[in-house]
Amino acid sequence: MAIKDESLGNIGKAIKEIRQDKRLSLQEVSQKSDVTPSLLSKIENFRTVPSLPVLFNIARALDVDMAELVRNVRHSSMDYILIRKGEVSPIERSDSEGLRYFDLISQAITNVNMRVNLVEVSGNVHRPPIATNGLELLYVIHGDINYGLGEEMIELHEGDTLFFDGNIPHSVTNDTDQKALLFKVYLMDVNG
Numbered sequence: 001m002a003i004k005d006e007s008l009g010n011i012g013k014a015i016k017e018i019r020q021d022k023r024l025s026l027q028e029v030s031q032k033s034d035v036t037p038s039l040l041s042k043i044e045n046f047r048t049v050p051s052l053p054v055l056f057n058i059a060r061a062l063d064v065d066m067a068e069l070v071r072n073v074r075h076s077s078m079d080y081i082l083i084r085k086g087e088v089s090p091i092e093r094s095d096s097e098g099l100r101y102f103d104l105i106s107q108a109i110t111n112v113n114m115r116v117n118l119v120e121v122s123g124n125v126h127r128p129p130i131a132t133n134g135l136e137l138l139y140v141i142h143g144d145i146n147y148g149l150g151e152e153m154i155e156l157h158e159g160d161t162l163f164f165d166g167n168i169p170h171s172v173t174n175d176t177d178q179k180a181l182l183f184k185v186y187l188m189d190v191n192g
C-alpha cells in the first residue's frame with residue numbers, strides 16, 4: 001500500500017518517532033518548543049496538522065532539520081487507492097487505552113487531509129472526551145457502544161453511522177464484555 005507514506009499524517013508520525021528515539025517526553029518537547037503538550041499530542045496522533053511556525057518550533061526542540069519531519073509527505077495524483085487484506089497494521093496511540101487503531105488511508109485530497117481507521121474498542125472500556133480539528137464519520141461494523149457527543153450520549157449498534165464535527169468533545173464507552181469494531185474517517189482542511 002504505497003499511499004500510506006504520502007500524507008500529512010506522517011508529519012505527526014515522524015515527530016513521535018524522533019521524540020521517542022531521543023527518549024524525550026511530550027512535556028520536554030513542549031517546554032523546548034513552546035507548544036502545549038495537548039497540541040503536540042494532537043499532532044502526533046493526527047488530530048490536527050501543525051502550522052509552519054509550530055512545525056519549525058518542534059523541529060528546533062527535537063534538534064532536527066524541518067525536512068526530517070516532512071520526509072514522507074509527497075503529492076501524488078491517483079485514480080484510486082487499493083488496500084489488500086493483510087496490509088493493515090496497528091498504529092500506536094497513547095491517548096486511547098482499550099482502543100486499538102488500524103491505519104487504512106492517510107492522504108491529502110484537494111485541500112482535505114483524510115485518514116481512515118479501523119478501531120477495536122475492548123469490552124468494559126471508557127475513553128474520556130477528546131476533540132479533533134475536522135469532520136468525522138463513524139460506522140459500527142460489529143458490537144454496541146455509547147458515543148458521547150458534547151452533552152449527549154448516543155447508543156450505536158452494528159450498522160449505525162455517525163457523522164459529526166470533531167471539534168465537539170467526544171467519548172467512547174463500551175459497557176459490554178464484547179469488543180466492538182468501528183470504521184472511522186477523519187477529514188481535515190489542510191488550509192487551517
